[in-house]
Amino acid sequence: MKFAAFLIVSLCGGLLLYATADLPAWGDPNSPAGTHLSPHYIEKALEETDVPNLVTAVLADYRGYDTMFETAVVFCAGLACLLLLRDYTRKKGSFYRHIPTGVVIHFKENRKNPPKSREFEHMDKEWVPYDLIMKTVCRILIPFIQLYALYVVAHGDFSPGGGFQGGVIFGSSLILLAISYNLRTVMDRIKERVLGFLCVLGVLVYTGIGVLCMIPGGNFLDYSKLAVFLPVDPGHVRALGMLGVEIGVGIAVMAVMVVIYVNIASEGRHDEGL
Amino acid sequence: MMTNTVYPALVVIAPLLTALFCSGFSWVEKRICYPVAGAGLLVATYSAFRVLLEVLAEGTVQYRMAGWAPPFGIEFRIDLLNALVLLVVAAISLVNLVASHRFVIRDMDDRSGTFYAIYLLFVTGLLGVVATGDLFNLYVLLEITSLTSYAQIAMGDPDRGPLASLNYVFIGVIGASFYLLGVGYIYIKTGSLNMVDVASILPALQDSSAILIAFIFCMIGVWIKMALFPLHIWLPNAYTYAPLPASRVIAPLMTKVMVYVMIRLMLTVFGLDYIFEKLDIAKAVVWLSTAAILAGGVMALAQRDIKKMAAYIIVSEIGYMVGGAWLGNKIGMTGSILHIMNDAVMTFALFLAAGNLAFKLGDVRFKNLENSFAKMPWTMTGFVLAGFSIIGVPPTCGFFSKWYLVLGGIEAGAYHFVAALIISSLICAVLFFRIFEIGFFSGESHGRDHGHSAGPEMAEAPVSMLIPLGITSIFLIGLGLYSGVIVNRIIHPFLG
């Protein structure tokens, strides 16, 4: 196997190295890639879309159709994790910890309404007491991380950033919460069903804006047609369309990140897995 | 021609939107998911049909996504070939949805909504791959189909499903990445991603070694994804251990769509001049496909399970289509394109029948099939028709595409390819008559010994599974009878 792998690898590598002779030098401003399409994007995008961040302009407008499916890919991954790992069988028995004393009570049969109070806390067998320093630091950090994520989404038109980046940052703040406290804390704050809806909502916002553009007779995702619905300067409509789309992307990515983490970390049981 | 209708966009958007709704409803009321999914695919099929009519009437349809002119934006460029494949994909996935409903209820009721969402996204990906006119967009949609098919395959057999799926992930990622790398090399040399735009620049770059590498990597990537013979190792396990509702649509469509992508790259992007006059590899590829046909057939003979046998038959059929496309003449290409459609329909019919058998018998190993003709006469009628079509008995559709392929092989002087086609027909005949024999005769002697000559009782599959099989079987013959029309109205005008 090792020999076969080595053979395949050297064959591929050799083929690729053979072709490098024909490729333009690194950073060559006159390469075909730099002279065919990109001058149009660089010189016209600001005028046509009113968005100074060219990556955002190309991503969300010129190639917006690609990006919609990119969001759909993320959505697929979330669905796939849910479909493969989610374990709907209820475990028998549950554990409760009396917080002031630290005594753990084990109910062998499942009750319909477990007692809920400030003194008792629902927990899992693999429960570890959480670290005070980590808990405190994360509690301070998380709101700022989330605020920054919102900024990255909202300011994606003007500076590096956008829906994907912001969504990932927001999702990671929730994952941080899950790591520093425990999974159940996150799942108590955001119900699984809400996460599922958010995944859908994100992609739906994107597709919905696309379909909305078709109503006044435009093509799919042609944001300029949104001028019918938005009472703003027609030159700026495309930028607003992109912002809307980026928000959708951000929601979807955030929710999917959490879904993937939660399902893989707990093997689909949604308890403290790690 | 720029189109003013919404149908080209609707073909892709309708299943995507319904996938979202299915996923949302799966948290609220699961029973709505099935009708919603059906409605989405119905709209997609209708739109594909309207697009085909439009293309027939007015020539190639262009639809600009986001309103940007190509090559700056992404466009749908639907000619006769796309339109035909679109209709086949949409229709088959619609029929399979109906046929699989009972399966889904029985096997995965707790996650049916999510399953339908994944299924619809898979179909969306396939339709998008076929409709798009942009090389990179094709990659993104290809990844959607791949991701969803990984998930669907892993839902199957709990022992082997996840493992088969993970192996498919590794090989699928290599395939898709090779394609992406090839596109990267095309982009670095031409600066464009639009297929037509690239095609207009490439003739000046025929001597470039980077373009040669781009071509090789695109082809290897596509071949891995379609499971051409030495690269087929992922296919049999993946298709065998997948749950039937999924494998019935992945098996006939995924590989055919990849054959479509290969033909599209050959005809539209790189151009026949480059492939057949500049490069001297066509003969080698025809030999490769000859090997694929024979190897697939021989390995199918060794199987004792209809699903696995069908998977190896697909390996063999891929050889037909690749060989036909690489013969380098119009008849061979005609046969190859016709076979994309016919093979999709006939493998689908085979898997439908296998699904009905599996629904009633538990699994489809040969020893379970005793007396199946008496127990399930309608299902077995469909099975026999599918078998005849794969063997190539007229007037079923399999005969006609094979006929064109044989003629193309003779014209190109590729007698080894012709011989392989004929041997493969014989092998398929052996394969299917062996099953017919088990279904008809075995087991009856035991019944006589006990003096109960009444025979086994009828235990036919539910009507919702029989009707799709019936429709597909009618199409097997209908496509055969009308193949002349299809060739003259669609394929010949396309090839020009």
Next chain:
Amino acid sequence: MSDIITIVVAKYNYWLYIILMMIGLYAMIAKNNLVKKLVGMNIFQTAIILFYVSIGYKKDATIPIIENAHGGHGNTAHAIHAADYINPLPHVLMLTAIVVSVATLGVALALAVKIYQRYQTLEEDEIRMRLTENRLAENNK
């Protein structure tokens, strides 16, 4: 000899990505542990991303965000020259490819978890051994 060195130096980005990619490919084919294979897969995909991003680079150019664009659209004080900004298209494409590779990794990890639940191991040869044992046991029945 010096010719070759100048060629390599001028195009070292391609050499780097090819070496990385081959490391990933080798790990995907030859490694026995499924998670190591996944790591190889990620290296492989990242190498292609590097390749694309390096296509976009232009000497003496800055990131593709138009400066002084606030206030008024299109009426920037100075004309925009394509040579001043690097090519945005490869970055856009790679944003997509990154997302795709993350999604694939997520699904693949989910599959690995599922396999581990079933076999309690991630070594491929052990799983294969287990499978042949199962098959033999089934045939003996």
